[in-house]
Amino acid sequence: MSIENKERRQVLKGLGAGLLAATAGVPFFAMAQNETLVRFLDMPEDYDVPPVEPGSTHIINTREITNFYSRDFYVVQHYGQPDVPVEQYKLELTGLVNRPLSFTLDELKAMPSREIDAGFECGGNGGRMFQGLVGNARWRGVSLREVLNQAGIQDLGREVVFFGADQGTEEIRGRQVEQSFARSLSVEDAMSDDNLIVYEMNGMPLEPHHGYPVRMLIPGFYGVANVKWLTQIHVQDTRYMGRFMGRDYVTLKHENVGGEDRWMETSVARMNLKSAIVRVTRRNNIHRISGFALNDGTPIRSIEVKIDDGPWMEAMIDPQASQYSWKPFHYEWRNASPGEHTIVSRVTDINGRVQLPQEQLPERVSYWEEFGQFPRRVLIEG
Incomplete structure:
Protein backbone atom coordinates (compact mmCIF):
# COMPACT_ATOMS: atom_id res chain seq x y z
CA MET A 1 0.00 0.00 0.00
CA SER A 2 1.36 3.43 -0.93
CA ILE A 3 2.04 6.14 1.67
CA GLU A 4 -0.74 8.21 0.08
CA ASN A 5 -3.28 5.41 0.55
CA LYS A 6 -2.14 4.78 4.13
CA GLU A 7 -2.58 8.46 4.97
CA ARG A 8 -5.98 8.50 3.28
CA ARG A 9 -7.22 5.53 5.31
CA GLN A 10 -5.98 7.13 8.54
CA VAL A 11 -7.96 10.27 7.70
CA LEU A 12 -11.08 8.26 6.93
CA LYS A 13 -10.85 6.23 10.11
CA GLY A 14 -10.24 9.32 12.21
CA LEU A 15 -12.96 11.49 10.75
CA GLY A 16 -15.52 8.95 9.58
CA ALA A 17 -17.27 8.31 6.30
CA GLY A 18 -19.07 11.65 6.43
CA LEU A 19 -15.98 13.44 5.18
CA LEU A 20 -15.02 10.86 2.58
CA ALA A 21 -16.07 12.90 -0.42
CA ALA A 22 -13.99 15.85 0.76
CA THR A 23 -10.81 13.83 0.29
CA ALA A 24 -11.58 13.37 -3.40
CA GLY A 25 -12.32 16.96 -4.35
CA VAL A 26 -15.56 18.95 -4.57
CA PRO A 27 -18.55 16.59 -4.35
CA PHE A 28 -20.40 16.37 -7.65
CA PHE A 29 -23.78 16.25 -5.88
CA ALA A 30 -23.02 19.20 -3.56
CA MET A 31 -25.28 22.26 -3.66
CA ALA A 32 -23.91 25.81 -3.71
CA GLN A 33 -24.83 28.18 -0.89
CA ASN A 34 -27.42 30.07 -2.98
CA GLU A 35 -28.74 26.99 -4.79
CA THR A 36 -32.34 26.02 -3.99
CA LEU A 37 -34.42 22.91 -4.52
CA VAL A 38 -37.13 22.91 -7.17
CA ARG A 39 -40.40 21.18 -6.35
CA PHE A 40 -41.21 17.80 -7.89
CA LEU A 41 -44.95 17.64 -8.61
CA ASP A 42 -44.84 13.83 -8.39
CA MET A 43 -43.37 13.88 -4.85
CA PRO A 44 -45.04 15.13 -1.64
CA GLU A 45 -43.62 18.47 -0.51
CA ASP A 46 -43.15 17.09 3.01
CA TYR A 47 -41.62 13.80 1.84
CA ASP A 48 -39.29 12.42 4.48
CA VAL A 49 -37.87 9.06 5.49
CA PRO A 50 -37.38 7.64 9.00
CA PRO A 51 -33.91 6.81 10.36
CA VAL A 52 -32.44 3.31 10.25
CA GLU A 53 -34.20 0.90 12.62
CA PRO A 54 -32.93 -2.64 13.35
CA GLY A 55 -34.93 -5.25 11.49
CA SER A 56 -36.60 -2.81 9.09
CA THR A 57 -36.22 -1.49 5.58
CA HIS A 58 -34.58 1.92 5.26
CA ILE A 59 -35.30 4.03 2.18
CA ILE A 60 -33.12 7.07 1.51
CA ASN A 61 -34.43 10.44 0.35
CA THR A 62 -32.69 10.70 -3.02
CA ARG A 63 -33.22 14.48 -3.13
CA GLU A 64 -30.77 14.73 -0.23
CA ILE A 65 -27.82 12.90 -1.83
CA THR A 66 -24.80 15.18 -1.45
CA ASN A 67 -21.79 12.87 -1.74
CA PHE A 68 -20.33 10.37 -4.16
CA TYR A 69 -19.94 7.96 -1.23
CA SER A 70 -23.29 7.54 0.48
CA ARG A 71 -23.68 9.05 3.92
CA ASP A 72 -27.09 7.40 3.91
CA PHE A 73 -27.19 3.92 2.33
CA TYR A 74 -30.39 1.93 1.98
CA VAL A 75 -31.10 -1.10 4.17
CA VAL A 76 -33.23 -4.20 3.57
CA GLN A 77 -33.40 -6.93 6.22
CA HIS A 78 -35.35 -10.12 5.57
CA TYR A 79 -35.07 -11.95 8.91
CA GLY A 80 -34.24 -9.06 11.20
CA GLN A 81 -30.81 -7.88 12.33
CA PRO A 82 -28.77 -10.61 14.04
CA ASP A 83 -26.19 -9.89 16.72
CA VAL A 84 -22.96 -11.55 15.64
CA PRO A 85 -20.34 -11.31 18.44
CA VAL A 86 -17.01 -10.70 16.75
CA GLU A 87 -15.09 -12.73 19.35
CA GLN A 88 -17.11 -15.79 18.34
CA TYR A 89 -17.22 -15.08 14.61
CA LYS A 90 -16.15 -17.77 12.15
CA LEU A 91 -16.52 -17.92 8.37
CA GLU A 92 -16.73 -21.56 7.29
CA LEU A 93 -15.94 -22.92 3.80
CA THR A 94 -17.61 -26.26 3.28
CA GLY A 95 -18.92 -28.70 0.69
CA LEU A 96 -17.16 -29.81 -2.48
CA VAL A 97 -13.77 -28.37 -1.59
CA ASN A 98 -10.42 -30.09 -1.13
CA ARG A 99 -9.70 -28.30 2.15
CA PRO A 100 -12.58 -27.11 4.35
CA LEU A 101 -11.49 -23.82 5.91
CA SER A 102 -12.47 -21.56 8.78
CA PHE A 103 -11.55 -17.90 9.31
CA THR A 104 -11.93 -15.47 12.19
CA LEU A 105 -12.36 -11.78 11.43
CA ASP A 106 -8.73 -11.12 12.41
CA GLU A 107 -7.55 -13.87 10.08
CA LEU A 108 -9.53 -12.37 7.20
CA LYS A 109 -8.14 -8.90 7.93
CA ALA A 110 -4.60 -10.29 7.97
CA MET A 111 -4.96 -11.45 4.37
CA PRO A 112 -4.11 -9.19 1.37
CA SER A 113 -7.01 -6.78 0.92
CA ARG A 114 -8.46 -4.65 -1.84
CA GLU A 115 -10.71 -1.61 -2.07
CA ILE A 116 -13.40 -1.16 -4.70
CA ASP A 117 -16.06 1.47 -5.33
CA ALA A 118 -19.43 -0.18 -5.89
CA GLY A 119 -22.99 1.07 -5.90
CA PHE A 120 -26.11 -1.02 -6.12
CA GLU A 121 -29.85 -0.94 -5.63
CA CYS A 122 -32.38 -3.35 -4.21
CA GLY A 123 -34.02 -5.57 -6.82
CA GLY A 124 -37.32 -3.97 -5.77
CA ASN A 125 -36.16 -0.36 -6.12
CA GLY A 126 -38.35 1.87 -8.25
CA GLY A 127 -40.44 4.96 -8.71
CA ARG A 128 -42.86 4.23 -5.88
CA MET A 129 -40.10 5.09 -3.38
CA PHE A 130 -38.45 7.66 -5.70
CA GLN A 131 -35.51 5.27 -6.31
CA GLY A 132 -34.57 5.36 -2.62
CA LEU A 133 -33.34 1.77 -2.22
CA VAL A 134 -29.87 2.63 -3.43
CA GLY A 135 -26.38 3.55 -2.28
CA ASN A 136 -22.72 3.80 -3.26
CA ALA A 137 -19.68 3.07 -1.11
CA ARG A 138 -16.00 2.21 -1.03
CA TRP A 139 -15.61 -1.33 0.25
CA ARG A 140 -12.56 -3.15 1.61
CA GLY A 141 -12.16 -6.88 1.88
CA VAL A 142 -10.42 -10.00 0.66
CA SER A 143 -10.82 -11.70 -2.69
CA LEU A 144 -13.50 -14.39 -2.77
CA ARG A 145 -11.60 -16.02 -5.60
CA GLU A 146 -8.43 -16.33 -3.52
CA VAL A 147 -10.33 -17.84 -0.59
CA LEU A 148 -12.03 -20.35 -2.89
CA ASN A 149 -8.65 -21.19 -4.43
CA GLN A 150 -7.23 -21.82 -0.96
CA ALA A 151 -10.03 -24.29 -0.32
CA GLY A 152 -9.80 -25.81 -3.81
CA ILE A 153 -13.11 -26.37 -5.59
CA GLN A 154 -13.60 -29.98 -6.64
CA ASP A 155 -14.48 -30.87 -10.24
CA LEU A 156 -18.09 -31.64 -9.29
CA GLY A 157 -18.60 -28.16 -7.78
CA ARG A 158 -21.16 -26.15 -9.76
CA GLU A 159 -22.74 -23.66 -7.34
CA VAL A 160 -21.38 -21.51 -4.49
CA VAL A 161 -23.91 -20.71 -1.77
CA PHE A 162 -23.53 -17.83 0.71
CA PHE A 163 -25.35 -18.16 4.04
CA GLY A 164 -26.00 -15.28 6.44
CA ALA A 165 -26.50 -15.37 10.20
CA ASP A 166 -30.02 -13.94 9.84
CA GLN A 167 -32.64 -16.66 10.22
CA GLY A 168 -36.41 -16.90 10.10
CA THR A 169 -39.19 -19.46 10.14
CA GLU A 170 -40.99 -20.23 6.88
CA GLU A 171 -44.13 -22.25 6.36
CA ILE A 172 -43.41 -24.70 3.54
CA ARG A 173 -46.14 -27.20 2.58
CA GLY A 174 -47.79 -26.83 5.94
CA ARG A 175 -44.61 -27.26 7.96
CA GLN A 176 -42.62 -24.65 9.91
CA VAL A 177 -39.01 -24.70 8.72
CA GLU A 178 -36.13 -22.56 9.99
CA GLN A 179 -34.29 -20.91 7.12
CA SER A 180 -31.13 -18.80 6.87
CA PHE A 181 -30.98 -16.00 4.35
CA ALA A 182 -28.85 -17.26 1.46
CA ARG A 183 -28.01 -16.58 -2.14
CA SER A 184 -25.83 -18.40 -4.65
CA LEU A 185 -23.65 -17.92 -7.72
CA SER A 186 -22.38 -20.31 -10.32
CA VAL A 187 -18.74 -21.23 -9.79
CA GLU A 188 -17.88 -19.17 -12.88
CA ASP A 189 -19.57 -16.06 -11.49
CA ALA A 190 -18.16 -16.63 -8.00
CA MET A 191 -14.61 -16.71 -9.39
CA SER A 192 -14.82 -13.18 -10.80
CA ASP A 193 -11.80 -11.09 -9.80
CA ASP A 194 -14.04 -8.35 -8.37
CA ASN A 195 -16.03 -10.29 -5.75
CA LEU A 196 -14.98 -9.47 -2.21
CA ILE A 197 -15.61 -10.74 1.31
CA VAL A 198 -15.81 -7.29 2.91
CA TYR A 199 -15.39 -5.96 6.44
CA GLU A 200 -15.09 -2.19 5.80
CA MET A 201 -17.44 0.33 4.23
CA ASN A 202 -16.26 3.88 3.51
CA GLY A 203 -13.12 3.41 5.57
CA MET A 204 -14.93 2.16 8.67
CA PRO A 205 -15.96 -1.27 10.01
CA LEU A 206 -19.33 -2.40 8.70
CA GLU A 207 -22.23 -1.13 10.78
CA PRO A 208 -24.55 -3.79 12.25
CA HIS A 209 -27.34 -3.01 9.76
CA HIS A 210 -24.90 -3.38 6.86
CA GLY A 211 -23.73 -6.85 7.87
CA TYR A 212 -21.10 -6.50 10.61
CA PRO A 213 -18.68 -8.12 10.90
CA VAL A 214 -18.51 -9.56 7.34
CA ARG A 215 -20.67 -9.50 4.20
CA MET A 216 -20.36 -10.32 0.52
CA LEU A 217 -19.87 -7.78 -2.23
CA ILE A 218 -20.79 -8.99 -5.72
CA PRO A 219 -20.24 -5.87 -7.89
CA GLY A 220 -22.71 -5.39 -10.72
CA PHE A 221 -25.44 -7.46 -9.03
CA TYR A 222 -28.58 -6.28 -7.28
CA GLY A 223 -28.28 -5.83 -3.53
CA VAL A 224 -29.89 -9.16 -2.67
CA ALA A 225 -26.74 -10.95 -3.90
CA ASN A 226 -24.55 -9.14 -1.35
CA VAL A 227 -25.29 -11.43 1.60
CA LYS A 228 -24.86 -9.74 4.99
CA TRP A 229 -23.64 -11.29 8.28
CA LEU A 230 -21.86 -13.91 6.18
CA THR A 231 -21.11 -17.11 8.13
CA GLN A 232 -20.78 -19.91 5.55
CA ILE A 233 -19.69 -20.40 1.94
CA HIS A 234 -20.74 -23.79 0.63
CA VAL A 235 -19.85 -25.42 -2.71
CA GLN A 236 -22.33 -27.93 -4.14
CA ASP A 237 -23.08 -29.77 -7.39
CA THR A 238 -26.70 -28.62 -7.84
CA ARG A 239 -28.56 -25.35 -8.17
CA TYR A 240 -29.39 -23.72 -4.83
CA MET A 241 -33.16 -23.15 -4.66
CA GLY A 242 -33.77 -21.42 -1.31
CA ARG A 243 -36.53 -18.87 -0.89
CA PHE A 244 -34.52 -15.88 -2.08
CA MET A 245 -33.26 -17.67 -5.19
CA GLY A 246 -36.15 -19.88 -6.28
CA THR A 251 -39.01 -11.68 -11.90
CA LEU A 252 -42.04 -12.87 -13.87
CA LYS A 253 -42.18 -11.28 -17.31
CA HIS A 254 -43.79 -11.88 -20.69
CA GLU A 255 -41.24 -12.73 -23.38
CA ASN A 256 -40.98 -14.25 -26.84
CA VAL A 257 -39.18 -17.58 -26.50
CA GLY A 258 -38.29 -19.17 -29.82
CA GLY A 259 -41.34 -17.67 -31.48
CA GLU A 260 -43.70 -18.52 -28.60
CA ASP A 261 -45.08 -15.96 -26.13
CA ARG A 262 -44.38 -17.24 -22.64
CA TRP A 263 -44.33 -16.02 -19.06
CA MET A 264 -40.75 -16.54 -17.89
CA GLU A 265 -39.39 -16.52 -14.33
CA THR A 266 -35.80 -15.49 -13.67
CA SER A 267 -33.92 -14.99 -10.40
CA VAL A 268 -32.91 -11.36 -9.76
CA ALA A 269 -29.17 -11.24 -10.43
CA ARG A 270 -27.17 -8.73 -12.50
CA MET A 271 -28.35 -5.14 -12.45
CA ASN A 272 -30.08 -3.83 -15.53
CA LEU A 273 -29.06 -0.62 -17.27
CA LYS A 274 -30.83 2.22 -15.48
CA SER A 275 -30.75 5.94 -14.76
CA ALA A 276 -33.00 8.20 -12.70
CA ILE A 277 -33.38 11.93 -12.11
CA VAL A 278 -33.59 12.57 -8.38
CA ARG A 279 -33.15 16.32 -7.92
CA VAL A 280 -33.60 19.67 -9.66
CA THR A 281 -32.06 22.84 -8.21
CA ARG A 282 -32.03 26.49 -9.19
CA ARG A 283 -29.19 28.97 -9.04
CA ASN A 284 -29.86 32.33 -10.65
CA ASN A 285 -31.36 31.46 -14.07
CA ILE A 286 -29.80 27.98 -14.32
CA HIS A 287 -31.60 24.82 -13.25
CA ARG A 288 -29.43 21.79 -12.56
CA ILE A 289 -31.02 18.40 -13.27
CA SER A 290 -29.19 15.71 -11.26
CA GLY A 291 -29.41 11.95 -11.02
CA PHE A 292 -27.46 8.71 -11.15
CA ALA A 293 -27.07 5.67 -13.38
CA LEU A 294 -26.38 2.06 -12.40
CA ASN A 295 -25.63 -1.11 -14.32
CA ASP A 296 -23.67 -4.36 -14.21
CA GLY A 297 -20.27 -2.77 -14.82
CA THR A 298 -20.45 -2.57 -18.62
CA PRO A 299 -18.83 0.75 -19.64
CA ILE A 300 -21.27 3.62 -20.20
CA ARG A 301 -21.36 5.52 -23.48
CA SER A 302 -23.64 8.39 -22.45
CA ILE A 303 -26.36 9.67 -20.14
CA GLU A 304 -28.92 12.01 -21.69
CA VAL A 305 -31.75 14.22 -20.47
CA LYS A 306 -34.93 15.22 -22.30
CA ILE A 307 -37.19 18.13 -21.35
CA ASP A 308 -40.84 17.86 -22.42
CA ASP A 309 -40.90 16.90 -26.12
CA GLY A 310 -37.45 18.30 -26.87
CA PRO A 311 -34.34 16.47 -28.09
CA TRP A 312 -32.11 14.23 -25.99
CA MET A 313 -29.21 16.28 -24.58
CA GLU A 314 -26.01 14.81 -23.17
CA ALA A 315 -25.43 15.18 -19.44
CA MET A 316 -22.11 15.49 -17.60
CA ILE A 317 -21.00 12.40 -15.68
CA ASP A 318 -19.10 12.67 -12.39
CA PRO A 319 -15.40 12.05 -13.14
CA GLN A 320 -15.16 9.97 -9.92
CA ALA A 321 -17.46 7.35 -11.45
CA SER A 322 -15.81 3.98 -12.02
CA GLN A 323 -16.81 0.60 -13.41
CA TYR A 324 -19.07 -0.57 -10.59
CA SER A 325 -19.87 2.70 -8.81
CA TRP A 326 -23.02 4.61 -9.49
CA LYS A 327 -22.62 7.26 -12.17
CA PRO A 328 -23.88 10.63 -10.89
CA PHE A 329 -24.80 13.05 -13.67
CA HIS A 330 -26.18 16.52 -14.14
CA TYR A 331 -27.47 18.70 -16.93
CA GLU A 332 -27.57 22.50 -16.79
CA TRP A 333 -30.95 23.72 -18.00
CA ARG A 334 -30.74 27.37 -18.94
CA ASN A 335 -33.59 29.85 -19.34
CA ALA A 336 -36.31 27.41 -18.34
CA SER A 337 -39.80 28.75 -18.96
CA PRO A 338 -42.15 29.04 -15.96
CA GLY A 339 -44.74 26.33 -15.51
CA GLU A 340 -44.95 22.56 -15.36
CA HIS A 341 -42.39 20.46 -17.24
CA THR A 342 -41.65 16.76 -17.66
CA ILE A 343 -38.02 15.68 -17.54
CA VAL A 344 -36.53 12.23 -18.04
CA SER A 345 -33.12 10.61 -18.44
CA ARG A 346 -31.76 7.62 -20.31
CA VAL A 347 -28.42 5.83 -20.27
CA THR A 348 -26.66 4.00 -23.10
CA ASP A 349 -23.78 1.55 -22.72
CA ILE A 350 -20.91 0.85 -25.15
CA ASN A 351 -22.78 -2.11 -26.63
CA GLY A 352 -25.57 0.20 -27.77
CA ARG A 353 -28.11 -0.95 -25.18
CA VAL A 354 -30.42 1.94 -24.29
CA GLN A 355 -32.66 2.44 -21.28
CA LEU A 356 -36.16 2.23 -22.75
CA PRO A 357 -39.45 3.78 -21.62
CA GLN A 358 -41.33 1.48 -19.25
CA GLU A 359 -44.06 0.80 -21.81
CA GLN A 360 -41.52 -0.62 -24.27
CA LEU A 361 -40.17 -3.20 -21.83
CA PRO A 362 -41.61 -6.71 -21.43
CA GLU A 363 -44.77 -6.88 -19.35
CA ARG A 364 -44.03 -7.84 -15.75
CA VAL A 365 -46.21 -9.20 -12.98
CA SER A 366 -43.69 -8.77 -10.14
CA TYR A 367 -42.25 -5.40 -9.09
CA TRP A 368 -38.67 -6.68 -9.26
CA GLU A 369 -36.18 -5.10 -11.69
CA GLU A 370 -37.85 -1.80 -12.51
CA PHE A 371 -35.39 -0.20 -14.91
CA GLY A 372 -37.43 1.72 -17.46
CA GLN A 373 -37.15 5.46 -17.93
CA PHE A 374 -38.38 7.43 -14.89
CA PRO A 375 -40.16 10.66 -15.95
CA ARG A 376 -40.39 13.44 -13.35
CA ARG A 377 -42.72 16.42 -13.24
CA VAL A 378 -41.34 19.73 -11.99
CA LEU A 379 -42.74 23.19 -11.44
CA ILE A 380 -40.57 26.07 -12.59
CA GLU A 381 -41.56 29.33 -10.96
CA GLY A 382 -41.12 32.67 -12.69
Missing part, protein backbone atom coordinates in the same frame (compact mmCIF):
# COMPACT_ATOMS: atom_id res chain seq x y z
CA ARG A 247 -39.34 -18.36 -4.83
CA ASP A 248 -38.68 -14.73 -3.88
CA TYR A 249 -36.70 -12.13 -5.83
CA VAL A 250 -37.97 -13.85 -8.96
